[in-house]
Each structure stands twice: as structure tokens, then as C-alpha cells.
Amino acid sequence: MTDATRPIAQETRLARLTGKSAVSDFRLIALLVLGTVAANLALAETGFWRSLSFIAIPAGFVVLVVICERIGRHVRPARRAAYEKALAFGFPAAVLALWQIAGDTGMINTTWFPQPSRIAAGLWDMTIRYDKFSQTSLLGRPWLIPQAFSEGGFAGVWTLLSESHVLATVARVFIGFVLGAIPGILLGVVMGVNQTVRLMLDTTLSAIYVLPKIAIFPIVMLIFADPFGEGPKILVVALAVFILMTINTMAGVRGIDNVYLMAGRNYGAHGWQLMRHVILPGAMPVIFAGLRIALGTAMIVIISVEFLRAKQGVGFITFYYWEVLNPEKMYAGLVVVMLLGVLLTYLLQWLQRRLMPWQR
Amino acid sequence: MDAQVSAGQVPKIAARNVSRIYQTVDGDMVAVDDFSLDVTDGEFVCVVGPSGCGKSTFLRMIAGLDTISAGSIQIAPGGVPGKPLNSVVFQEYAIFPWKTVIDNVAFGLEMRGIARKERLETARYWLDRVGLGKFAGYYPHQISGGMKQRVSIVRALANDPEVLLMDEPLGALDAQTRVVLQEELLRIWEETRKTVVYITHSLDEAVLLGDRVILMTAQPGRHLATFDIDLPRPRSIETANTPRFVEHRALIWEKLSQEVKRAMEQNQ
Numbered sequence: 001m002t003d004a005t006r007p008i009a010q011e012t013r014l015a016r017l018t019g020k021s022a023v024s025d026f027r028l029i030a031l032l033v034l035g036t037v038a039a040n041l042a043l044a045e046t047g048f049w050r051s052l053s054f055i056a057i058p059a060g061f062v063v064l065v066v067i068c069e070r071i072g073r074h075v076r077p078a079r080r081a082a083y084e085k086a087l088a089f090g091f092p093a094a095v096l097a098l099w100q101i102a103g104d105t106g107m108i109n110t111t112w113f114p115q116p117s118r119i120a121a122g123l124w125d126m127t128i129r130y131d132k133f134s135q136t137s138l139l140g141r142p143w144l145i146p147q148a149f150s151e152g153g154f155a156g157v158w159t160l161l162s163e164s165h166v167l168a169t170v171a172r173v174f175i176g177f178v179l180g181a182i183p184g185i186l187l188g189v190v191m192g193v194n195q196t197v198r199l200m201l202d203t204t205l206s207a208i209y210v211l212p213k214i215a216i217f218p219i220v221m222l223i224f225a226d227p228f229g230e231g232p233k234i235l236v237v238a239l240a241v242f243i244l245m246t247i248n249t250m251a252g253v254r255g256i257d258n259v260y261l262m263a264g265r266n267y268g269a270h271g272w273q274l275m276r277h278v279i280l281p282g283a284m285p286v287i288f289a290g291l292r293i294a295l296g297t298a299m300i301v302i303i304s305v306e307f308l309r310a311k312q313g314v315g316f317i318t319f320y321y322w323e324v325l326n327p328e329k330m331y332a333g334l335v336v337v338m339l340l341g342v343l344l345t346y347l348l349q350w351l352q353r354r355l356m357p358w359q360r
Numbered sequence: 361m362d363a364q365v366s367a368g369q370v371p372k373i374a375a376r377n378v379s380r381i382y383q384t385v386d387g388d389m390v391a392v393d394d395f396s397l398d399v400t401d402g403e404f405v406c407v408v409g410p411s412g413c414g415k416s417t418f419l420r421m422i423a424g425l426d427t428i429s430a431g432s433i434q435i436a437p438g439g440v441p442g443k444p445l446n447s448v449v450f451q452e453y454a455i456f457p458w459k460t461v462i463d464n465v466a467f468g469l470e471m472r473g474i475a476r477k478e479r480l481e482t483a484r485y486w487l488d489r490v491g492l493g494k495f496a497g498y499y500p501h502q503i504s505g506g507m508k509q510r511v512s513i514v515r516a517l518a519n520d521p522e523v524l525l526m527d528e529p530l531g532a533l534d535a536q537t538r539v540v541l542q543e544e545l546l547r548i549w550e551e552t553r554k555t556v557v558y559i560t561h562s563l564d565e566a567v568l569l570g571d572r573v574i575l576m577t578a579q580p581g582r583h584l585a586t587f588d589i590d591l592p593r594p595r596s597i598e599t600a601n602t603p604r605f606v607e608h609r610a611l612i613w614e615k616l617s618q619e620v621k622r623a624m625e626q627n628q
Contacts, residue, residue, distance in 0.1 A: 262425050263454040267519060268444060268471035277467070281458035358458045358499040 025070045036063050050107075114328040122328035123335060126317070130163070136312055138336070140164030166336065169306065169314040172230065173298050173344070176237025181294065184242040185287060188249025189279065198250065209247055213240035213297060214304045221309075233305050240301050241294045248290025252283030285359065288352045295348060299341050314340065370436050371398040372555045373422060373523055378431035380417050391417045393580035394431070399523070401436075402553045406560060406570035408616065410623040414581030415559045419527050422557060423448045438522050442472065447516035451528040453508045455500050461511050462487060462496040468519030486514040490544060506537035510544070517548070523555040530565065542568060543597050550594050563616065567591075567608050568600055575616055578623030585615050 043049040043056060068087060075083040096116045102108045103115030110118070130137045140161040148156040161167055191198040213236065220236045221227035256279065264278035306315025318333030352359075380392040391414040399405050407415045420426035422433050423446050435445045447468060455464045462483045463470075469479035487493050490510045500508055509529060516524055530538045542565060549556065549569070560566050566573045567589055575584040589608055591599055599605055 257452070257454075259450050259452045259454040260456060262420075263448070263450060263456070266423055266425060266446070266448045267468040267515070273471055277459075277471075278456070281456070284458070356458070358460075358501070 022074055025073065029067050029070050032063050032067055036060060112327060114331060118328045119331040119335065122326075123332035126329055126332055134311065136163050136165055136317075138165050138317070140167055163312075165312055165314050165317050166340070168310075168312045169302060169340065172233050172313070173237060173302050176234045176302070177241050177294070177298055179234065180238035180241030180298075181245050181291065184245025185249045187242075188246045188287075189253055189275070189283070191246065191250040192253025192283070193279070202250075205243060205247060208243050213243075213301050217305060217308070228309055233302065233310070236305055237298050237301050240297050244294040244297060245287070245290050248293070249283060249287050252286025252290070253279055255286060256282035281356075284356055288348070288356070291348055292345070295344055296341075299337070299344075303337060369400065372401045372403070372436050373397065373399040373433070373557065374436075375418075375422065375433045376431050378418065378421060378433060379429045380414065380421060380426065381429040390580035392421070393582050395576070395581060395583055396431075397557075397574065397583075399555055399557060401555055404549060404556045404558065404569060404571045405574060406558045406566035406572070407574045407576060408560060408563060408566045408612075409576030409581065409584075410578040410616075410620045411561060413576045413578040413623070415576055416527050418576075418581065419448070419525050419557060419559050422446065422523075423525050435523055444468065444472070444519055444521045446523050446525050447519045447521040449509075449512050449516050449524070449526040449529045451531045453500075453505075453512045453532075455508055455511050455515065457500050459499075460496065461492065461498050461500070461503065464500070464511055465515045465518050467515060482518050483514075486518045487511075489548070490514055504537075505533055506541060509533060509541060513545070513548075517552065517554075521554075523557065526556060526558045528559050528561065531561070538565075539597055545569060546595055563609055563613055564600060567605060567612065568595060568597075573612055575612065575619065577619055579626065584619060585612075587612050 040049065040056065040060070043052055049056060072083060099108075099113070100115045100117060103110045103113065103118075114122075126138045128141075130141060140163055142161075144160055145157055148160040152159065187201075191201060216239060217232065217236050220232045220239070223235070224231045260278055260282055261274070264274050269277055302313070303315035303318075306313035307319045310316040314333060314336050318330055318337065321327075321329040321333060375395065375397045378392060378395045379390065382389045382391060395414075395418060397405070397407075407418070409415050417426060421428050422435070425448070437443075437445065455461075456467070459467065462480060465483035465486055466479040469482060470476075474482075484493065484496060487496055490513070492507060492510055492514075495503055495507065500511070503511075509532075513526075513529065516526075530541050533541065546569060558566070558569060570589055573587045573589060575586070576582065577584045587608065591602070591604055591608070
């Protein structure tokens with residue numbers, strides 16, 4: 001035996017031991033692919049596919065998982081990251097492609113489930129269209145900003161942007177979020193530090209906490225002189241965020257290891273110094289976990305409120321296109337909500353990395 | 361009992377008839393009972409006792425982190441105004457995960473309002489002294505347990521307190537790291553000669569480091585015996601192999617083992 005053959009022999013022995021033979025795996029994959037295609041074609045030809053799709057689809061998914069796992073065994077460590085990315089983004093892309101094909105071939109009812117291409121077209125149409133009747137557009141037509149600026153200065157730009165559905169929603173979420181989070185964090189710290197305040201308020205807060213936040217919207221509308229204005233919408237978001245942030249911050253402060261508080265005090269930190277150097281950074285991880293949850297809740301609340309009572313906003317436009325029976329634009333509205341959620345979550349993560357550099 | 365406190369000299373730490381009673385649902389629990397201790401300037405005193413004997417409670421009372429139920433504890437202030445009376449090295453390190461190594465070391469100085477440039481200089485000096493200069497910008501989660509405890513020790517030293525209070529500082533470390541840090545502590549202490557109260561449950565550590573070893577009884581913590589350790593300085597880990605060391609340890613162990621047994625029977 002020469003030196004050159006030894007590692008190969010070793011490899012095949014290892015492969016046999018662990019059952020990771022490339023040849024047998026690829027044979028299995030080929031078999032699975034052919035078998036699945038054949039089974040589906042047979043079902044389609046005999047006309048049973050549609051009635052058996054509730055089995056065919058999950059079975060197809062299981063087969064796909066098995067195939068991907070078999071392929072995954074032969075991915076070299078250097079290519080592992082690319083393989084994982086391909087799985088994470090490839091699968092949703094495949095689902096979209098399948099949806100598209102199913103719609104194009106008439107397998108699904110495109111009146112209720114328009115294909116991705118039609119949703120994209122709807123989204124594009126919404127983006128460029130200006131609705132003269134309601135005087136709104138999706139983004140506020142940012143390509144007209146230079147023109148609006150030369151005609152009316154900043155006021156002109158403001159008028160232009162104030163027609164935007166996206167900006168209306170973002171502004172409500174952002175203002176409500178800030179107005180709720182700051183007092184919430186402050187009260188949470190007080191409740192975490194002071195037992196008397198905690199005992200007095202905890203029961204009430206826990207009771208409100210389990211209440212669906214949208215349920216307080218009617219009460220909030222009663223408070224304002226103009227129940228259809230921006231005030232109630234912002235306040236209901238603020239209240240939801242406030243409750244969540246109070247409870248989370250309190251938990252974060254109470255969770256700080258007592259030894260850090262002792263160390264802080266022993267090294268001369270008192271009052272505000274103790275707050276800034278020990279209590280706030282100590283509670284920060286839990287505060288940020290709370291902010292993430294609060295952001296999700298704020299999105300739910302604002303979209304629901306816009307469904308109910310609004311003349312502008314992403315929730316309003318989504319519901320509007322349901323009312324006028326334009327499903328592709330309704331889906332497009334949902335896509336915008338999704339993109340907003342992703343964008344705001346990224347923003348929060350960026351803030352977290354900036355404020356908590358000690359956590360990777 | 362406190363033979364080395366010569367007449368007229370004010371002890372650095374004067375703890376007189378100190379008691380600590382916790383009020384619980386099951387009635388009062390006496391953690392420390394009528395405990396007195398005088399520590400002279402520049403002395404290294406080790407307090408040893410079975411676990412749960414209230415030695416940590418006593419240290420926290422000196423540090424002002426726990427209330428004293430009866431008796432009094434006084435730390436004599438030095439000549440320099442604004443100098444802190446005590447700094448504690450905690451067993452759990454207690455260095456802040458949200459601060460870099462150098463900011464942790466400079467923490468006490470920052471709280472005292474010392475300018476950034478000056479406090480970072482001091483912190484860097486101490487970090488270099490324990491060989492952690494390279495790690496100044498690291499966060500605690502990026503360094504090992506032994507390094508964390510070094511940071512915790514130099515945080516106390518950089519604060520330049522009148523007395524240094526150490527609460528089982530090496531208790532959480534593995535055996536090898538522990539020996540390395542014992543040597544380092546010996547070296548630094550012999551250079552600085554700070555007044556130290558050192559809580560430990562390791563008899564070897566107490567004999568190796570201390571000028572004096574105080575034994576405490578278990579529940580309630582009372583004074584049991586005092587031993588003077590006259591091993592010559594500078595000491596090193598080699599000192600533990602000398603016959604004198606072994607003699608000291610055997611003598612103290614005899615007394616301590618009785619107490620440990622008694623404490624174990626009490627708990628049954």
C-alpha cells in the first residue's frame with residue numbers, strides 16, 4: 001500500500017462505518033426525486049391530485065427535507081455557510097415559485113390567491129399611484145420631492161409626504177413607541193428598586209397586561225375631543241408599549257445580581273451614578289427584549305386601529321382593498337406591513353448593538 | 361489576645377462586640393455573635409471558619425454593606441482626604457460585564473470624580489502590574505475566570521482604600537489558577553503592605569498569606585482562637601513546603617477540625 005492510497009482507503013472505511021457513502025446517498029436522492037415526480041404526475045393524470053393534495057403536499061415536504069439532509073452530509077465545512085443560506089432563502093423562494101406556477105396553470109383560484117407576480121405588480125401600482133379622491137399615496141411620491149421643494153420649500157415637501165400611508169403608520173408607531181417606552185422604563189426602574197411602589201402597582205399592571213391592548217381603544221377614543229384624529233391612535237400604541245416596558249424593565253432591574261449592586265455601592269456609586277453605571281446597564285438586556293416584544297405589539301395595535309378608524313395608513317389601505325375586492329393590492333398591503341416590521345426590528349437591533357457593545 | 365497592638369496605637373480596624381441578628385419567620389437567627397477584632401495598619405488578617413459561620417457577613421459589616429445589630433466597627437481614616445475607607449474583592453468577581461476591563465478597574469476612581477485621563481493612567485498601571493495590559497479594552501465575557509478575579513483585585517487596589525476586604529476571592533477558581541493567584545497576591549501585598557482582612561475557608565491559603573489567622577465558630581459566628589503566623593517574608597508558594605508552615609497548619613487544623621465536626625453534628 002502506497003502513501004497516496006492510504007487516506008482514500010481510510011475515508012471509505014470511515015464512510016462505511018458512519019453510513020455516509022456519497023454513492024449510496026446520491027442514488028437515494030435520485031430515487032426520491034424520480035419517485036416523487038412520478039407519483040405526483042400519476043395523481044395529476046388520474047385527476048386525484050387535488051383531492052389528495054392534503055397528503056401530497058406534506059409528503060412532498062418530508063421528501064424534500066430528506067433530500068436536503070442527504071445533500072447536507074456531503075457539504076464541506078468551508079461551504080457550510082453557503083449551504084445554510086441556500087436552505088434559508090432557497091425554500092421560501094421555491095414556495096413562491098410554486099405558488100406562481102400553481103396560479104399560472106390554474107391549480108389554485110387566483111381570485112383569492114393571486115400569484116406573486118400579480119402581487120408585485122399591485123405593489124408597484126400602489127407605489128406610483130396617487131389617489132386623487134383621498135389625496136393619498138403609498139410612499140408619498142418621493143420622486144417629486146425636488147419639484148415640491150422648488151415650488152413650495154420645506155412646506156411643499158411636508159404636504160407631499162403627508163399624503164403617504166407608510167409614513168403615517170411609521171409616525172404613529174414611532175411617536176407612540178417613544179411616548180410609551182420612556183415613561184415605561186422610568187416607572188419600571190422605580191418599581192424594580194422600590195418595594196412599596198412595586199407592591200402598590202404590580203397587581204394593577206399585571207391585570208392590564210393580560211388585557212388585549214386593542215380592547216382599550218374605545219376608552220382612549222372617549223378621552224379625546226376628536227376620536228377620529230391622530231391622538232387616540234398614538235395614545236393606544238403608547239399605552240400598550242408603556243405597560244409592556246414597565247413590566248419588562250421591572251423584571252430586568254429585579255434580575256440584577258445583588259453582588260453588582262453591592263460592588264457599585266462599595267465603590268462609591270450612589271443615586272444617579274448607581275442608576276447610570278449599574279442598574280440601567282444591568283437591566284438593559286431585559287429592557288431590549290421588552291422593546292422587541294413591544295414593537296410587535298405596537299404593530300398589531302396600529303394595524304388594527306387603522307383597520308377600524310383611519311383615512312390613511314398601511315392598515316387602512318390593506319383593509320380598503322379588501323372592501324373594494326382587490327386581493328392583489330390587499331396582499332401588497334400585507335407585504336408592506338411585513339417589510340415595515342422587518343425594518344423596525346433591524347433598527348432596534350442596530351440600536352441594541354450600539355447601546356450594548358458588551359454583548360456580541 | 362491582640363498582642364501586637366501596642367499601647368496607645370489606634371488600630372486600623374476596630375470591631376467591638378459585633379453581632380448580626382436576622383429576623384426570620386422562624387424567629388431570630390444569630391449570624392455573628394459578640395465578635396471583636398482589631399487589625400493594625402499594614403497587617404494581613406485571615407478569618408477562617410466552617411461554611412455558614414458568618415465570616416462573609418462580618419466582612420460585609422466592615423464594608424458597610426450589611427447593618428450591624430449590636431456593637432461597633434470603625435475604620436481609622438488616613439491622612440489623605442477623599443481616600444475611600446474600604447474596597448471589597450468579592451468571591452463572584454462582581455466586575456461589571458457592561459464595562460471594559462480598564463473601565464472596571466477605574467470604576468472606583470470614576471465614582472470619586474477623578475478626571476478620565478488620570479484614572480485611566482492609574483488603571484493601566486495596575487493592569488500592567490498583573491500582566492493584563494493587553495486586555496484593557498476587552499469585556500469580561502472575553503477573559504478567563506482567573507483574569508476576571510485579577511481585574512477584581514486591581515479594581516480594589518486602584519481605588520487605593522485604607523483597608524482591603526477580600527471575601528473568599530479565590531474560592532471560585534480551579535486549583536492551578538488559585539495557586540498562581542496566591543503567589544501574585546503575596547507579591548503585590550508585600551510590595552504595597554495594605555491592611556487586609558481576608559476571608560477564606562482554605563486553611564493553607566490562610567497560613568500562606570496571613571500574619572494572623574482568626575478562627576470562627578459555626579452558627580452563631582463567635583471568636584474561637586487566634587494564631588500568629590511568624591513565617592518569614594517574602595513568602596512564596598515554596599513556603600508551604602517548610603516544616604514551620606506544616607506545624608502551623610497542623611496546630612490550627614486541630615482546633616478547626618473539632619469545630620467543623622461540631623458544626624456538622626449541629627446541622628444533622
